[in-house]
Each structure stands twice: as C-alpha cells, then as structure tokens.
Amino acid sequence: MTHRPHITEDGVSAETAKALRAAMLRLFAGKPQRTDGRLTKENLWREAQISRATMNRAQPILAEWNAHIAENGKTTVGEAHRDAEISRLRKRLADKTRQCTLLETRLQAAATAISALHHHNEALRAELAARTGTVVPLISPGDTATPRPRRGPERRDRP
Numbered sequence: 001m002t003h004r005p006h007i008t009e010d011g012v013s014a015e016t017a018k019a020l021r022a023a024m025l026r027l028f029a030g031k032p033q034r035t036d037g038r039l040t041k042e043n044l045w046r047e048a049q050i051s052r053a054t055m056n057r058a059q060p061i062l063a064e065w066n067a068h069i070a071e072n073g074k075t076t077v078g079e080a081h082r083d084a085e086i087s088r089l090r091k092r093l094a095d096k097t098r099q100c101t102l103l104e105t106r107l108q109a110a111a112t113a114i115s116a117l118h119h120h121n122e123a124l125r126a127e128l129a130a131r132t133g134t135v136v137p138l139i140s141p142g143d144t145a146t147p148r149p150r151r152g153p154e155r156r157d158r159p
Contacts (some may be wrong), residue, residue: 009060010058010059010060010061011057011058011059011060011061012054012057012058012061016048016050016054016058017058017061019048019049019050020044020045020048020050020055020058020061021061021064022048023044023045023047023048024044024061024064024065024068026047027039027043027044027047027076028068028072028076028077029077030076030077030078030079032047033047034046034047034049035047037076037078038074038076039069039074039075039076040074041055041062041065044065
C-alpha cells in the first residue's frame with residue numbers, strides 16, 4: 001500500500017504548499033529560479049516543480065496568488081523598473097524633440113535674416129560703388145583692410 005501524504009487546508013501536502021508559496025515569493029520578488037519570471041500560473045507550477053493539476057488543487061494558495069495579481073498587477077519588480085525607465089526615457093525624448101524643433105525654427109529664422117542682410121549689404125555696396133566709384137571689399141572680422149578708390153587696372157612697376 002502506498003503512503004498518501006497528509007492533505008492540509010491548502011488542499012495539497014504541506015511540502016507542496018511550501019513549494020508553491022516559495023515559488024510565489026520568488027516570482028513576486030522577480031528572482032525566479034526555473035522560469036522566465038513572468039507572473040503566470042504556468043510559471044507558478046513550473047517554479048514550484050509540481051504539476052498543473054496539483055497546483056489547481058491548492059485553491060487557497062491560488063486565491064492568494066489571484067489577490068496579489070489583482071492588487072499589484074502582472075508586472076514583476078524588474079518589469080516595473082523597466083517600464084518606469086522606458087516612461088522616463090520617452091518623456092526625456094519628447095522634451096529633447098521639442099527643444100530640437102524650437103532650435104531648428106530659430107536656426108531657420110536666423111538663416112533667413114542673415115540671407116536678407118547679405119543681400120541688403122550687396123545692394124548697398126553696389127549703390128556705393130555706383131555713386132563714388134569706390135569698391136567696398138568684404139571685410140572679415142579681424143581684417144584691417146580699408147576701402148580704396150577704384151582706378152583702372154593696377155599697374156605693376158617694372159624693375
């Protein structure tokens with residue numbers, strides 16, 4: 001005759017109840033030993049190393065499982081941290097995108113203003129040259145060149 005283990009109020013043997021509760025704690029803590037850590041009943045019975053049928057007989061333990069899942073959701077500690085990090089990074093990306101859009105708009109406005117000023121300067125140089133016969137060269141910052149009167153082609157002195 002085979003020895004049948006004593007069934008506890010959990011509907012399973014004390015050893016099985018202990019294994020199920022330990023598996024639950026590992027899964028809830030995000031420290032699985034035998035599964036991928038997702039909070040599923042399949043992972044629960046696999047983590048406890050018992051059969052699905054045995055897990056299904058442990059109704060009080062499954063009620064604890066269901067209550068925890070209802071209260072805390074199906075995300076593990078690691079998944080919650082990952083989701084929070086993703087959320088933080090998405091917000092940061094949205095902020096940087098807005099900032100880039102603003103700077104791009106400012107850059108386009110500055111380029112337009114610079115182009116308008118360049119064309120205005122060209123027109124003023126042309127007008128000045130027409131009035132005075134003086135060519136006004138473009139002066140770079142730091143240059144000390146001064147405008148000189150326009151004469152015909154420059155003569156080179158011969159040695």
